[in-house]
Amino acid sequence: MTIRFSPIGTVHTRETKLPRHCSVSNVEGALEIFKEYQEGIKDISAGDRIVVLFHFHKSPPFTPGLLHQTPPGRSRAKGVFSICSPVRPNAIGMSVLTVLEIRENIIKVKGLDMMDQTPILDIKPLAPGSLPVEKDRE
């Protein structure tokens, strides 16, 4: 079964050295939401934290040998579903970003750990609540 998605926007950042995880990132940049989806971001405001799902578009194809990977700085290989490697069976990334400003279809954000030109798949709300997300991308 193949499931098809199309990007709703694109990440823009001048930074080329990106941190391994958004929770340790101060990198600023912009999410350009394509005009046809602009109405969908009307309730996002400066100060909000948002969950952004994106495509790891530069990842090599996944092969069975990558079911175990040794994260940078670690000594032991771990199962791919216990780490945040960009090389995974479905190359979907997830980041939590802070909204700095919205202007028309552009969301300025802080906390980027995505590369310039990364295709954005979805944005979901995040509110003060219950569930912690891991701090260290492995």
Add this chain to the structure above:
Amino acid sequence: MTIRFSPIGTVHTRETKLPRHCSVSNVEGALEIFKEYQEGIKDISAGDRIVVLFHFHKSPPFTPGLLHQTPPGRSRAKGVFSICSPVRPNAIGMSVLTVLEIRENIIKVKGLDMMDQTPILDIKPLAPGSLPVEKDRE
């Protein structure tokens, strides 16, 4: 641009009345991970909380009229990227589940808010940390 994904597994649950969000769910069920990906879950253990990305496979096609939606129990329409509606430009869902038990390629979980037969796209780790996820699915 079309991005193609293939499920890594399937959700199994007998429950047909599902809560609107996993943080208020006590529903138990199982994630069947396809055999070819079984090695990738070897470091997931009972008690872990995991982020599961999945396909809202029963959602109708997205149309521009759905850029604003009024969530159940709410009076005001909101932009689709500020709510967790299953009807979104890319029908990707995200849940945080608690692992009860692992046996071979089956992960027994609690907190399900997915329907039986939901295609699973990815599992990511969640560790005690920083970032809260909204409590109320809207």
